[in-house]
Amino acid sequence: MLEITRQADYALRAVVEVARLPEGERAPTSTIAERQQIPLPFLAKIVSQLVVRGILEATRGASGGVSLARPPQMITMLEVIEAIDGPIMVNRCTRDPEVCHLADACPFCEIFTDAQKMLVDRLGGTNLAEIVAKAERLEAAQAS
Secondary structure (H helix, E strand, O other), X not given: OOOOOHHHHHHHHHHHHHHOOOXXXXXXXXXXXXXXXXXXXXXXXXXXXXXXXXXXXXXXXXXXXXXXXXXXXXXXXXXXXXXXXXXXXXXXXXXXXXXXXXXXXXXXXHHHHHHHHHHHHHHHOOEHHHHHHHHHHHHHHHHO
């Protein structure tokens, strides 16, 4: 089955929640966890990975919390997913053709490589600002 991990899904939901904050504001991880229905200990681990990768900033203390490390237009879905799951691969041969002893005569190699490129391009071409705008449109449509 080709799917991102639950951890990457939680990471995407968490960064979108943070991206929806007014500029300069921070959200406590407990608030993010509650709003996105993510177990708090799991979210804490995710946040630390996203901080290391330069996607989020975390501030401790009474007025602490989590904020984006960069503007939402500069953070892509691909970057968040890969920060958690590592590089996206449709098949091992798309990353390293040398691992497949059938590569020279494989009828699937080009298809897998093309599919991976389309997926990576789509995720890499979608930033958090676009996701926030889409979430707001969906919520407005539900409210009417």
